[in-house]
Amino acid sequence: MTFPLQITYRHLEPSAAADELIREKADKLGQLDRVTSCRVVIEAPHRSQSKGNHYKVTIDLSIPGTELVVDRSPDQRVEHEDLFVAIREAFDHAWRELETYEQRRRDRRHVSSI
Numbered sequence: 001m002t003f004p005l006q007i008t009y010r011h012l013e014p015s016a017a018a019d020e021l022i023r024e025k026a027d028k029l030g031q032l033d034r035v036t037s038c039r040v041v042i043e044a045p046h047r048s049q050s051k052g053n054h055y056k057v058t059i060d061l062s063i064p065g066t067e068l069v070v071d072r073s074p075d076q077r078v079e080h081e082d083l084f085v086a087i088r089e090a091f092d093h094a095w096r097e098l099e100t101y102e103q104r105r106r107d108r109r110h111v112s113s114i
Contacts, residue, residue: 003035010043012055018042018083025091029061032098037062040090042083055083057090061098068101070094 005026007019026038039060059070070093 003030004037006037006039008039008041010041010045012042012044015083018087021084021087022091025087029091029094029098032095032102035061035063035098042087054081055086057086059090059094061094063098063101066101068094068097070097 005023007014007022009015022040026035026040029035029038041058041060043056043058044054045056061068061070070090
């Protein structure tokens with residue numbers, strides 16, 4: 001990984017296993033585009049005794065020319081009871097966002113060269 005990675009935990013204890021998964025997934029994102037920094041916030045906003053903890057993962061990626069934030073608005077927010085599923089799904093979504101951004105960038109370059 002050639003870019004800084006910051007991992008923040010809110011309302012839960014840090015996990016070495018989660019950190020390892022995040023590093024692995026962030027490294028793969030760096031292969032798709034020129035990521036200059038990656039900030040990941042993991043939080044357990046709801047503490048329900050009957051339903052267990054739900055985890056929310058936010059990924060903030062800086063790439064030359066823009067910043068991409070993978071998050072859900074409160075009415076669309078996806079929270080998971082399994083921390084590792086939440087991490088994987090957030091990074092999968094970030095991957096799709098980066099692919100879309102890269103495709104748009106290529107399309108703009110192609111149109112401007114015509």
